[in-house]
Amino acid sequence: MAYYSSYGAAQGVTGSCHLLEVGYLKILVDCGLFQGRDEELNIEEFEFDPSEIDYVIITHAHLDHIGRLPLLVKEGFNKKIISTRATYEIAKLMLANAAGIIQESKNPIYNENDVEPTLRCFGTFLEYNESMQLSEDIKISFKNAGHILGSASLKIEYKEDGMDKSAIFSGDLGQDSRIITSSVQAWEKGNYIFLESTYGDRLHDDLNISINSFKENILKTINNGGVVLLPSFALERTQELLYLLKQMSEEGLLSNIPVYLDAPLATNVTKVFKKFPYLMNDEIKTVFEEGNDPFSFKELKVTLLKEESIRINEVAGPKIIIAGSGMCEGGRIKYHLVRYLQDPRNKVIFVGFQVPGTLGRKISDSANETIKIDDTHIKVKADIEVINGFSAHADQGDLINFVKDLKDVFCIYLIHGDEQRLKIFKEKINDELESKVHIVKKKERIYI
Incomplete structure (x- = not known):
């Protein structure tokens, strides 16, 4: 008998945590932090006994997939x-950074001393197109x-009972065309498909137009x-911006204007990227093969x-x-915002989604209004630009493409999406595909 249960990212987009009970094994797929409006769920006890889990399989190193490890x-x-x-190398950095923040929070669920025992559990690596x-x-x-x-x-x-079965967990899928990352690989067949639905209700802006x-x-x-202030996420988005700025530098467009990372x-995440050029798209691979660094250029400091930041x-x-955090909730970007938001010559460019309630969202919605950053009231006079085409998540068309040619599908289970988007995406799949579709509910146990 095999059963699936969701303990995170069902009818929501954070806290990914999926339990698969197959035979005598209990396999956990991801164990991430709840974020945003669901953040208080992090202090709740697990709905299963952690000591009984036989394996944890991690799809990628974003904190909403690894943050509760x-x-x-x-x-x-x-x-x-x-x-x-590559996920392990990035996870080392992300977990250490998260622990430093969490231990200073009102309800710390772990501290920096808990990271090393976690990293010791890593070390069993599986690469693309390999089996274990x-x-x-x-x-x-x-x-x-x-x-x-x-x-x-x-x-x-x-x-x-002698019958071969299979379950596919999409993890978070990317767009077909990305600045750095290589393309999504398709599976040939699978019976039970657990499909992320973050943007299952929409199509993204064209990437080239956004660039x-x-x-x-x-x-x-x-x-x-x-x-120019670029609030940026440390993982992937910063590296994309560095590559685009390198292009501008080589075209002579920056005119020796300093660019500060x-x-x-x-x-540190960028250093990890440089260890894995073979995982990137052909354009970035070529830059490496020619002996160049895609994330460095003469104007970069x-x-x-x-003390260097202050200077x-x-x-x-x-x-x-370029400074973190991407949603301006912490990090050095806040000090730069206090200094530069009040000058109409300046510009803040948001290249990532700003969650409602975050400082980044308040700034993007507050042109010519006064906002509060920590204890300082600031009149937003700088120009604010929001560019939406850089998303690392697949849109509705990409998600449909991931499943439309799969053979032997019994059911598509929708996870990792807000409730309204899940409903829209389910209707779209019903219109275009013949597969059975089910929206997974929180803590629902499903026989597969």
Whole structure:
């Protein structure tokens, strides 16, 4: 008998945590933090016994997929965590950074001392197009999910009463065309498909149009003597921006205008990216093969120390500052916003989704209004630009493409999406495909 249960990212987009009970094995797929309006769920006890989990399989290193691993280990899990090697290298950085923040929070669920025992559970690596036997009757495989570096979709093959069965977990899927990441790999067949639905209700803006808008906004601002602020996520988005700025540098468009990478975590994540050129798309691979660094250029200045960050403000004239966090909830970007938001020559460019309630969302919705950053009231006079085409998530068309040619599908189970988007996506699949579709409910147990 095989059963699936969701303990996170059913009827929601954070806290991914999926339990598969196959024969005598209990396999957990991801164990992420709840974020945003669901953040208080992190302090709740697991609905299963962590010590009884035989394997944890990680699809990628975003915190909403790995952020509760230290809590899982703290509460009794001590077996193997399986991932790609790139995911492990990134997870080391992301978990250490998260622990430092969490231990200072009102209700810390773990601290920095819990990270090392968690990392010791890693070390069993599975790469794309490879398989691994978990038992005589259970085999797992990875394919590239195209979401971020090292991201994977997972196939679990098992036997039941002599019958071959399989379940596919999409993980978070990327768009077909990305700046750095290579494309999503398709599976040939699978019986039970657990499909992310983050943007199952919409199509994204064209990436090339978004790239051109990004470059044009930068040029307009620096040519007017202004400062460009780029709030950016440390993982994937910062590396994409660095590559686009490198292109501008090589085209002579930056005119020796300094570009500051004022984000220690993003700097360290970028170092990890350089270890895995073979996981990137053909364009980036070519840059590496020619002996060049796609994330470095002559105008780039990396500021690791706090003192170096402060000295950015002493540099007169136009400049470009990349800093975290991507939604402006913490990190060095907040200090730069206080300094530069009140000058109409300056521009803030948001290249990632801003969750309602975050400082980034308040800024993007508050042109010419007064906002509060920590204890400082600021009049937003700088120009605010929101560019939506950089999403690392597949849109409705990409998601349909992932499943439309799959053979032997018994049912598509929709997860990792807000309730309204899930309903819209289910209707779309019903219109275009013949497969049975089911929206997974929280804590629902499903026989597969």
